[in-house]
Amino acid sequence: MNKLNVSIIGVPMDHGQNRRGVDMGPSAIRYAGVVERIEALGHTVTDEGDIQIGHADGSIDTETNLRNLKVVTDATEALGAKVFEVAEAGNFPLVLGGDHSIAIGTLAGISERHENLGVIWYDAHADMNTSDTSPSGNIHGMPLAASFGLGHEQLTNIRGYSPKVKPENIVIIGARSVDPGERELIKERGIRVYSMHELDKMGMDAVIDDAIHYLKEERRTDAVHLSLDLDGIDPMYTPGVGTPVPGGITYRESHLAMELLHDAGIITSAEFVEVNPILDEKNRTADVAVALIGSLLGEKLL
Template sequence: MTKTQFFDEQERTVSVVGVDFSGGQPKAGVDQGPFQMVQFGVLDQIKELGWKVNFDGTFPNFQKLVPTEDPDIGRMKKPRAVSSVTRALADKVRLAAQKGHFALTLGGDHSIAIGTVSGTAAVHKDLCVIWVDAHADINTVESTDSGNLHGCPVSFLMGLNKPDVPQFEWVQPCLTPDRIVYIGLRDVDPAEKKILKELGIKAFSMHEVDRYGIGKVVDMALEHVNPHNNRPIHLSFDVDALDPTVAPATGTPVRGGLTFREGHYICEAIAETGLLVAMDMVEVNPALGDDNGLLQTVTVGCSLVRCGLGETLL
């Protein structure tokens, strides 16, 4: 398949949404990630690849949706903030997809995927998701120990929280176990392991990356989640999937992660399918690490985006 299956070569447009939101986890600074990536030039880099960029020069002020008071609901921390922001984000991503644009979301913490995937799936009904992350992010609101909702987006997208959770009734389950696959896992909670096994969700941990190599892992992941090569793909990439030596400025680093080239190969190979319609780049936290660590992490985030949009080595 060509790279232009979903996007006309002459008119292909990327709608960029920056999400200045950190409420899905406790560490300040991740809301500044999208600003740093834009300041580093990611928009011009995208244009150099031949894409038009739909970005009006400002970010939506998602912070205005965060309530002044947001007490816990059960174990959930900041549930109203997460719900309000992700609901508004879902609308923006949906509108971008309806226009036939590639939806690129720069986060922010990974709770925003509740909105991004919901928005993409509202238009691309047979959507499949490739989730690149050190963590499975599939805790339910009952199983989460921390209560931080950046560890729960997949459970919302799959409708695993029953009965419906207050504040999140708007989220329509849009994923089934056969339409999501993980790459890069290495820090998975016991409850999450149980969910993955019970639902038969395919996951390639770093053990499989070590055993088979990243090329074979990506091939197997695509074959599983998109067996007929006809489903549109949403790539949700948490920068902590990379080893901390590669991307140190992130909130939940875990040693033993993907190398620089392994991370880029994933994006390159998915772009080559011609089926990628949306991408999240999340958890870049400028407040963590020194200046070199920040520059390193922002640089790699931008280069992963470029690879997802078709940049190749030759």
Template sequence: MQKNVIRIIGVPIDLGAGRRGVDMGPSAIRTAGLNERLRQLGWDVEDFGNVEVPVQEELEIKDKRLKYLPEIVKVNEQLHLMVSEAMKEGVIPVILGGDHSLGIGSLAGLASDGRHFGLIWFDTHGDYNSLATTDSGNIHGMPLAVANGIGAPELTSIGGEHKKISEENTVIIGAREIDPQESEMLHQSKITVFTMRDIDQLGMQEVISQGIKIASRGTDGIHVSFDLDVIDPEEAPGVGTPVLGGITYREAHLAMEHLADSGLVLSMEVVEVNPILDNRNKTAELAVGLICSVFGKRIY
């Protein structure tokens, strides 16, 4: 068991998104100094490079309801194996995206060997669409549903024919743009959703405290999935699907600091950084700061 090792895995995928550019996210985050800053915090860092992802221009969309399905399946099968191996070796995988479709592979990898983990999903969107509800056909709007066994069999079967998450231990934080049918599906599930209204009313400290309690109840630890579009676009402009009214810089760091204090983080992914839309790599630098907050950086 290597308890002080973080393994960086890049997934430069933009096949699941409706907007180009997030494939450059892993490079932008690395350029912002992630590896060195984690080493300064006392971590041994292994950078395993990037999962191989085909270029959109070389591909053809075979089904507009599930765009680039075969290619996304292949990428997530590779990621599933890499995350599973990291967990078996006792190192902490930190996955850099890339669009949020990569969550299919990361959650499948975490669920290997019957591991029981909690999930905190920071996102403006519910990512709970499926073939039956999607308007766009973009698979980055589906990973949480897929992990719960809802969606195309090609996706839900990655890593085995079973649900990858426990609804009772799954928490969405920061939601402010959820499709009507998606909302109905979430209401029917046992997933806990904290919207921006909840954060406004309760405060981030209460929301993240409740989220950690829910995600950790009876589990081996917590996976943190952080979509940068959960942060207000004034502070995180480099995302593919910005929506006004997100969490603030300090609210994001406060949440990460509470997760660090819990000592329960098993793994993390940071997704949807789009350098094309960014301002001097501001969003990637914010991503690095948030990752460092999870892994021990303190103000004082």
């Protein structure tokens, strides 16, 4: 197994939605032993600390239908710069959230270094709303749309360019809660989605194999980022998330997915988001995040 220089970047962001507590996610994941878990695999770890997050009042702007636009924009700009810096240094960026709005910054920093970035979006939700389609105005439901160029220009133009990723280079795994506007966009843009229906029919091993083949066929992508929302996993295993959806991926299936992605050697950066300790039970959700990070980075039973 190749040994990596892993740079951990915490993003204590809870302004992409309106439920407090997810800003403590990076601390909870660190407390659950993420550094020690990665180092035990022989990788080198540098904890880069946390991105500074500004204050916001949580209100929705009546003109934009967006909650906390400025603070989210500022934070994702700072995150994009940091991710670009550590990737340029040859390190593996591992971003800890924080709500899923942070992916706007993560993708901005990574994609700047690649012609055709691929994205595996492991999530119960599609996160492809815009201010026109969002029922809540929460930016954590918009990062994928913003990353392929749809939405408010402050979100689409992080790091001064757009789009960050092509719709045909995106794979969503675990979807089971998709808004009407997102459903239309998925069909219109031809985005590859493995919903729970496909997972139940095909099995996780076949889904991951198919996703890998799809992203790598004819050299479609030159790097692949994993964005894993802990609500992609069934809430019986990850109770500490803000938007739980029953009927999700199991704990063991998630480990299998991470093991297969590691064995394929295609993941070049990753983020684990939406751990909310206030809603959790004895840090169970952060423990799951750390265990899955271990599998992604090469942990084996034997």
